[in-house]
Amino acid sequence: MNNIPHLSILLGISRDVTGRKQAERQLQFxxxxxxxxxxxxxxxxxxxxxxxxxxxxxxxxxxxxxxxxxxxxxxxxxxxxxxxxxxxxxxxxxxxxxxxxxxxxxxxxxxxxxxxxxxxxxxxxxxxxxxxxxxxxxxxxxxRRAEKELRIKDMAIASSPSAFTIPGLNGRLTYVNQAFLSMWDYTSPSEVVGKPVKELWHDGKEAMTILQTLLETGRYTGERVGRRRDGSTFYTMFSGNVVTNDAGVPIGLAASLTDITDQKQAEAEVQAHNRALSVLNQIIGVSTSATDIDEVLESVLAGTLTLLDLAGGGIYLIEPGKQRARLVCTQGLPEGFPKQPCIPDITLAPYAASPLPGGGRWNTASVRQHPDYSAREDRRCPERGPA
The missing domain is CATH 3.30.450.20 (PAS domain)
Structure with a gap:
């Protein structure tokens, strides 16, 4: 310093900037x-x-x-x-x-x-x-768009007229819509959610077999018989499938169901009607070709038993007084079956009080008289006999 001309004092000032540097490094980080x-x-x-x-x-x-x-x-x-x-x-x-x-x-x-x-x-x-x-x-x-789409789908499923449910892979219900509750006669989802699916079907073992088929094949469609809360049954068309995630791994099941009870009943009525027409056509065909009244009665009785799906039965003809009736033809009655050859009074119970199919009741006009039989003295009921 002695070599510096005219310099008598050197003044230095220092400041600790460690904190500032640390703050700068923190801000940079x-x-x-x-x-x-x-x-x-x-x-x-x-x-x-x-x-x-x-x-x-x-x-x-x-x-x-x-x-x-x-x-x-x-x-x-x-x-x-x-x-x-x-x-x-x-x-x-x-x-x-x-x-x-x-x-x-x-x-x-x-x-x-x-x-x-x-x-x-x-x-x-x-x-x-x-x-x-x-x-x-x-x-x-x-x-937000995905949430909106999900809300729309949820509302569509919840308000759908078709029953819809989401069971888990273990076969227990996790979701049902209002149509499902109505179909099974429940009022709240809490009454159903958590139940095994087998409890909702008429045949629980068959339901578990279908569940296994659904899990193995990924899809099942068919007619099933459901059992309501009160034990009554109904027909339903069941369509189910396995739900998978994006990786294709099963995460649950989904099923839609439609009540087809009315349809099944209508089909049964049509089949019964067609069957009746077929039998009646057979009866008419035999009647027109029959040579005597016995052959007509035999064919009528055979057709009636077929129509009613009965194993055996008989025909009574009402006599002219419209009070008594005589057994004139039988088919398929088992050996030893007690036959009543004559009904002395068809106006008394149980004949007069017995209901007919469709709500009517037996009366003297319910059985058509045939003059060939009413005219034969040997086929009439005796004047006196057991009631």
């Missing part, structure tokens, strides 16, 4: 973290101007940090509140707690509207004054 997170992050000062934007925000709003820095956030997007009170509630929450979260609509500068799950926090200085807001933003448009 935080900036790197924010730049790599999937959610968009934007910092806005009290004037509404952008002071920071990470890469996810650049992608979301189709801009760059350099272009957005210092610009108003409204130049990137504008808010559209979903509910009328949302904006007021958001500001109230920020003033009271310093943070708010909700779903809002953002209209981007290109006109596209997106759903955004937004979390806003206020940043304060050392004196506790709010200096800026930090916004974390996530585009949930696809999620």
């Amino acid at each position: 935080q900036a790197r973290v924010l730049s790599q997170v999937d959610d968009a992050v934007i910092a806005i000062d009290t004037g509404g101007r952008i002071t920071y934007m990470n890469r996810a925000a650049e992608r979301l709003y189709d801009t760059s940090w350099s272009e957005a820095l210092g610009r108003l956030d409204s130049e990137l997007f504008t808010y559209q509140w979903i509910n009328p009170d949302d904006e007021r509630n958001a500001w109230d929450a920020l003033r009271s707690s310093g943070t708010w979260r909700g779903v809002v609509l953002h209209r981007k500068k290109g006109g596209e509207v997106i759903f955004v799950d937004e979390t806003v926090s206020t940043l304060n200085d050392a004196d506790g004054r709010s200096t800026r807001m930090l916004c974390s933003l996530r585009d949930v448009t696809a999620q």
Whole structure:
């Protein structure tokens, strides 16, 4: 120092900047973290101007940090509140707690509207004054659309006139719609959910066999007989399939059911009607070709037994007085079956009081008289005899 001319004193000042350097490194680290997170992050000062934007925000709003820095956030997007009170509630929450979260609509500068799950926090200085807001933003448009589609599907299934159920792979019900409850005569899903499917069918063992077939083949369709809560049965058309996830792994079952009881009854009535017509045609054919009354009676009785699906029976003819009737023809009666050759009074019980099919009752006009038989003295009932 003695070599420096005119220098008598050297004054040096030093300052410890360790804390500042550490703070800078911390800020740099935080900036790197924010730049790599999937959610968009934007910092806005009290004037509404952008002071920071990470890469996810650049992608979301189709801009760059350099272009957005210092610009108003409204130049990137504008808010559209979903509910009328949302904006007021958001500001109230920020003033009271310093943070708010909700779903809002953002209209981007290109006109596209997106759903955004937004979390806003206020940043304060050392004196506790709010200096800026930090916004974390996530585009949930696809999620909201998927939720809407699911709600529509749920409403469609719930209000469908066809019964619908979702059993688990273990064969226990996890969901039923209102039509299912009505079909099985239940009032609440809680009465059904958790039940094994076999309890809802007339044949529980067969139901478990069908369940196994469904699990093995992935699909089953067929007519089944259901059993209501009160034990009554009904016919249903069952169509079920295995539900799989995106990887093709079974995660549950789904089934739709339609009550076909009326259809089955109508089919049975048509079959019975066709059968009756066939038998009547046979009777008419035999009657027109028969040579005597005995052959006619035999053919009529045979046709009637076939029509009623009976093993045996007989025909009584009413005598002219319309009070007595005589047995004139029998078929298929077992050996030893007690026959009553004569009914002395058909106006008495049980003949007069016995109901006829369709709601009518037997009377003296219920059996047609035949003059060939009523004219034969040897075929009439005796004048006196046991009742």
